[in-house]
Amino acid sequence: MxxxxxxxxxxxxxxxxxxxxxxxxxxxxxxxxxxxxxxxxxxxxxxxxxxxxxxxxxxxxxxxxxxxxxxxxxxxxxxxxxxxxxxxxxxxxxxxxxxxxxxxxxxxxxxxxxxxxxxxxxxxxxxxxxxxxxxxxxxxxxxxxxxxxxxxxxxxxxxxxxxxxxETDDTFPYIGKLDLENETNLRFMKTQLRHLENKSKGDSSLLNIIEKIEQVIK
Ligand SMILES: C[S@@+](CC[C@H](N)C(=O)[O-])C[C@H]1O[C@@H](n2cnc3c(N)ncnc32)[C@H](O)[C@@H]1O
Known part of the structure; x- marks a missing residue:
């Protein structure tokens, strides 16, 4: 065929x-x-x-x-x-x-x-x-x-x-090598943030990572 x-x-x-x-x-x-x-x-x-x-x-x-x-x-x-x-x-x-x-x-x-x-x-x-x-x-x-x-x-x-x-910082596993100027990449990051927010209910150490990611994707 x-x-x-x-x-x-x-x-x-x-x-x-x-x-x-x-x-x-x-x-x-x-x-x-x-x-x-x-x-x-x-x-x-x-x-x-x-x-x-x-x-x-x-x-x-x-x-x-x-x-x-x-x-x-x-x-x-x-x-x-x-x-x-x-x-x-x-x-x-x-x-x-x-x-x-x-x-x-x-x-x-x-x-x-x-x-x-x-x-x-x-x-x-x-x-x-x-x-x-x-x-x-x-x-x-x-x-x-x-x-x-x-x-x-x-x-x-x-x-x-x-x-x-x-050496990488603690946000790297979430952001990796994504270009955060790109809209699709930002959409992915927002989903990552939602997952992190849910996980942070049982693990407050994640709040610091959430804050750092929010600062870079603003
Ligand atoms: C959801 S399908 C993904 C198929 C295709 N790679 C794609 O991305 O569309 C996952 C496939 O991986 C196979 N799989 C799961 N664990 C595996 C492993 N350890 N080694 C090889 N194949 C595995 C499953 O049998 C299944 O066919």
Whole structure:
């Protein structure tokens, strides 16, 4: 089939952070739309679509047949366990999962500690936990953006391993590398603030962070 896949805005943003000619692994691929779309557009020429569950992997395989894509390998496994150094992966996408699950997947695989690998990360929740994890463990955010998709605001980032952990303040996990002049980023920050305000009812130490964030997004 010669049809192009119309990705939603969230996955389009993830696709935009994958590098040209990358050898990609999409962890938690589900439908595999991201890999299929990148392969069909010619931005990349090889992808591994991997998932911990058989059902989503099967649906990805069916979609690859439906869209006539054959340069895609499907692997069953948790996180990056089915990926080998011989796969010569350059870019890793982990999208559509909670920030703590994404951190766990990064932490469990030595493959992520390669300075040449581009990590594209899209947490559905707890982005602050993911950003804290990255900065405590030698990773740096290269780009971070927000996007509205189907009425919801998401953040997407690219990151890589540098081996050093620069000092950051306590607002950094919430703001990360977002440009606060951008309206969509501000919308994301306002949602973050609402979550923080709710959490602060049980943890008054967060009030200080709320105050600092309010000052910068005014
Ligand atoms: C909500 S879907 C996201 C699909 C796609 N990445 C996206 O962003 O649209 C989450 C997928 O991640 C898979 N998954 C959850 N935990 C995983 C893990 N530890 N390793 C690999 N896949 C996982 C699930 O089976 C599911 O297919």
């Amino acid at each position: 010669d049809k192009l896949i119309n990705l939603d805005e969230r996955l389009k943003m993830c696709a935009s952070l994958v590098r040209e000619s990358a050898r990609l692994v999409d962890v938690g691929c589900d439908h595999a739309y991201l890999s299929i779309s990148l392969l069909k557009s010619g931005k990349i020429s090889y992808a591994i679509a991997s998932d911990i569950n058989e059902m989503p992997l099967k649906s990805g395989e069916n979609n690859a047949v439906k869209y006539g894509v054959d340069n895609i390998a499907f692997r069953l496994g948790s996180g990056l366990e089915a990926i080998k150094p011989e796969d010569r992966i350059t870019d890793i996408v982990i999208a559509g999962m909670g920030g703590e699950i994404i951190s766990g997947i990064i932490d469990e695989s030595p493959l992520t500690r390669d300075k040449n690998i581009n990590l594209v990360l899209q947490p559905m929740s707890k982005s602050e936990e993911l950003i804290s994890y990255l900065y405590k463990n030698g990773f740096e955010i290269i780009k971070q953006k927000c996007v509205v998709s189907k009425g919801k605001c998401y953040t997407v980032m690219s990151a890589c391993y540098t081996g050093s952990s620069p």
